[in-house]
Amino acid sequence: MAHTENFRKVAEVGDIPLGEGEGFDVGGIEIAVFNTGDEYYAISNRCSHQHAPLCKAGERKINAEDTWTDERGGVDTEACTVSCPWHLWEWDLETGEHEASGQRIGTFDCTVEDGDILVRI
Numbered sequence: 510m511a512h513t514e515n516f517r518k519v520a521e522v523g524d525i526p527l528g529e530g531e532g533f534d535v536g537g538i539e540i541a542v543f544n545t546g547d548e549y550y551a552i553s554n555r556c557s558h559q560h561a562p563l564c565k566a567g568e569r570k571i572n573a574e575d576t577w578t579d580e581r582g583g584v585d586t587e588a589c590t591v592s593c594p595w596h597l598w599e600w601d602l603e604t605g606e607h608e609a610s611g612q613r614i615g616t617f618d619c620t621v622e623d624g625d626i627l628v629r630i
């Protein structure tokens with residue numbers, strides 16, 4: 510188990526549906542873990558544009574005011590990206606990059622062991 514030494518369990522396989530993400534607080538850092546089918550990806554849960562929670566991508570009700578009634582943003586499992594639920598900036602789940610602006614948000618190593626989803630901060 511040496512290779513997962515500094516990893517922390519955030520969820521179990523099956524907790525995060527395919528094409529969706531979930532937010533976690535890991536040691537005070539807000540991360541979102543997304544399931545693309547082939548892999549799980551851990552990325553900062555805060556969009557660098559106006560700090561929307563990326564784990565809400567694809568949901569209908571994304572804030573208290575229920576501003577949008579349709580799904581906003583979501584995961585593209587083929588392109589391996591998530592688009593932000595607020596203004597649809599598209600983030601690369603692997604690199605944390607938003608190509609159009611050149612901005613980058615944090616990404617974290619994520620692995621599965623014995624049915625547990627583990628993240629290294």
Ligand code: FES
Pocket residue numbers: 556557558559560561593594595596597598
């Ligand atoms: S807050 Fe994410 S695109 Fe604006």
